[in-house]
Amino acid sequence: PVLPFYHNLYLLNEIFKIKKYRYPISLYTLLKNSPESTRCCQKNNIVIPHYKLKMSRQQFLYCGSSVWNKFNNKTASAGSNFLSDLSISSCIAKHRFQKFLLGLQSSGHSELWEDKNLNFEIL
Numbered sequence: 001p002v003l004p005f006y007h008n009l010y011l012l013n014e015i016f017k018i019k020k021y022r023y024p025i026s027l028y029t030l031l032k033n034s035p036e037s038t039r040c041c042q043k044n045n046i047v048i049p050h051y052k053l054k055m056s057r058q059q060f061l062y063c064g065s066s067v068w069n070k071f072n073n074k075t076a077s078a079g080s081n082f083l084s085d086l087s088i089s090s091c092i093a094k095h096r097f098q099k100f101l102l103g104l105q106s107s108g109h110s111e112l113w114e115d116k117n118l119n120f121e122i123l
Contacts, residue, residue: 005101011064012071012097013090015046020086030061044076044083045069071100 015031022028034045046065051057075081082088082096 005105008067008101009094009097011060011067012101013094014060015064015068016083016086016093016097017090020090027061031065044072044081071097075100 018024018027018031030049032047033043034047046068048065048069049062051059051062056062072081072083075083082093
Protein backbone atom coordinates (compact mmCIF):
# COMPACT_ATOMS: atom_id res chain seq x y z
CA PRO A 1 0.00 0.00 0.00
CA VAL A 2 2.91 2.42 0.40
CA LEU A 3 4.13 2.00 -3.18
CA PRO A 4 2.12 4.96 -4.58
CA PHE A 5 3.59 7.17 -1.84
CA TYR A 6 7.18 6.31 -2.75
CA HIS A 7 6.45 6.43 -6.46
CA ASN A 8 4.97 9.94 -6.23
CA LEU A 9 7.75 11.08 -3.90
CA TYR A 10 10.35 9.80 -6.33
CA LEU A 11 8.68 11.49 -9.29
CA LEU A 12 8.34 14.85 -7.53
CA ASN A 13 11.90 14.75 -6.23
CA GLU A 14 13.43 13.80 -9.59
CA ILE A 15 11.45 16.39 -11.55
CA PHE A 16 12.49 19.04 -9.01
CA LYS A 17 16.17 18.11 -9.38
CA ILE A 18 15.97 18.05 -13.17
CA LYS A 19 14.34 21.50 -13.24
CA LYS A 20 16.69 22.95 -10.61
CA TYR A 21 20.03 21.60 -11.83
CA ARG A 22 19.10 21.29 -15.52
CA TYR A 23 20.64 17.85 -15.55
CA PRO A 24 20.43 15.50 -17.43
CA ILE A 25 20.06 17.93 -20.27
CA SER A 26 18.21 15.40 -22.41
CA LEU A 27 15.34 15.27 -19.91
CA TYR A 28 15.51 18.97 -19.06
CA THR A 29 14.89 19.94 -22.67
CA LEU A 30 11.77 17.76 -22.71
CA LEU A 31 10.31 19.42 -19.59
CA LYS A 32 8.76 22.53 -21.06
CA ASN A 33 6.92 25.01 -18.88
CA SER A 34 3.38 25.64 -19.97
CA PRO A 35 2.73 29.09 -21.43
CA GLU A 36 0.81 31.62 -19.38
CA SER A 37 -2.04 31.85 -21.87
CA THR A 38 -3.14 28.22 -21.56
CA ARG A 39 -5.83 27.02 -19.21
CA CYS A 40 -3.26 25.61 -16.80
CA CYS A 41 -3.69 26.74 -13.25
CA GLN A 42 -0.14 27.84 -12.44
CA LYS A 43 2.78 29.26 -14.36
CA ASN A 44 5.25 26.62 -13.13
CA ASN A 45 3.27 23.74 -14.64
CA ILE A 46 4.89 21.45 -17.17
CA VAL A 47 3.39 20.69 -20.56
CA ILE A 48 2.24 17.08 -20.37
CA PRO A 49 3.19 15.14 -23.50
CA HIS A 50 0.31 13.64 -25.47
CA TYR A 51 0.49 9.90 -26.00
CA LYS A 52 -2.05 7.88 -27.91
CA LEU A 53 -1.13 4.53 -26.43
CA LYS A 54 -2.21 3.93 -22.87
CA MET A 55 1.01 2.01 -22.20
CA SER A 56 3.07 5.08 -23.12
CA ARG A 57 1.44 6.99 -20.27
CA GLN A 58 3.51 4.96 -17.83
CA GLN A 59 6.71 6.67 -18.94
CA PHE A 60 8.66 8.88 -16.57
CA LEU A 61 8.03 12.07 -18.52
CA TYR A 62 4.24 11.68 -18.62
CA CYS A 63 3.83 10.48 -15.01
CA GLY A 64 6.31 12.98 -13.62
CA SER A 65 4.74 15.93 -15.43
CA SER A 66 1.22 15.06 -14.33
CA VAL A 67 2.19 14.50 -10.67
CA TRP A 68 4.25 17.73 -10.70
CA ASN A 69 1.32 19.74 -12.07
CA LYS A 70 -1.13 18.30 -9.54
CA PHE A 71 1.25 19.09 -6.69
CA ASN A 72 1.98 22.58 -8.03
CA ASN A 73 -1.70 23.42 -8.46
CA LYS A 74 -2.66 22.09 -5.03
CA THR A 75 0.10 23.93 -3.15
CA ALA A 76 -0.48 27.15 -5.09
CA SER A 77 -4.18 27.11 -4.30
CA ALA A 78 -3.30 26.62 -0.63
CA GLY A 79 -0.97 29.64 -0.78
CA SER A 80 2.26 27.75 -0.06
CA ASN A 81 3.84 27.30 -3.47
CA PHE A 82 7.58 26.91 -2.94
CA LEU A 83 8.14 25.64 -6.48
CA SER A 84 7.96 29.07 -8.07
CA ASP A 85 11.66 29.89 -7.89
CA LEU A 86 13.42 26.50 -7.27
CA SER A 87 15.88 28.25 -4.94
CA ILE A 88 15.48 25.84 -2.01
CA SER A 89 17.72 22.83 -1.59
CA SER A 90 16.63 19.45 -2.86
CA CYS A 91 16.63 18.07 0.72
CA ILE A 92 14.12 20.69 1.87
CA ALA A 93 12.01 20.11 -1.24
CA LYS A 94 11.99 16.36 -0.59
CA HIS A 95 10.91 16.97 3.00
CA ARG A 96 8.04 19.21 1.83
CA PHE A 97 6.99 16.65 -0.78
CA GLN A 98 7.02 13.97 1.92
CA LYS A 99 5.00 16.10 4.32
CA PHE A 100 2.41 16.86 1.67
CA LEU A 101 2.08 13.23 0.54
CA LEU A 102 1.82 11.95 4.11
CA GLY A 103 -0.89 14.50 4.79
CA LEU A 104 -2.71 13.32 1.69
CA GLN A 105 -2.25 9.71 2.72
CA SER A 106 -3.75 10.30 6.15
CA SER A 107 -6.79 12.13 4.81
CA GLY A 108 -9.09 9.13 5.20
CA HIS A 109 -9.72 6.79 8.10
CA SER A 110 -6.78 6.78 10.52
CA GLU A 111 -6.61 3.00 10.95
CA LEU A 112 -7.78 1.67 7.60
CA TRP A 113 -6.31 2.05 4.14
CA GLU A 114 -8.83 3.47 1.72
CA ASP A 115 -8.56 4.18 -1.97
CA LYS A 116 -8.40 7.91 -1.38
CA ASN A 117 -5.37 7.42 0.89
CA LEU A 118 -3.42 6.00 -2.03
CA ASN A 119 -4.80 7.97 -4.91
CA PHE A 120 -3.04 11.15 -5.93
CA GLU A 121 -5.93 11.92 -8.27
CA ILE A 122 -8.06 13.39 -5.45
CA LEU A 123 -6.13 16.62 -5.74
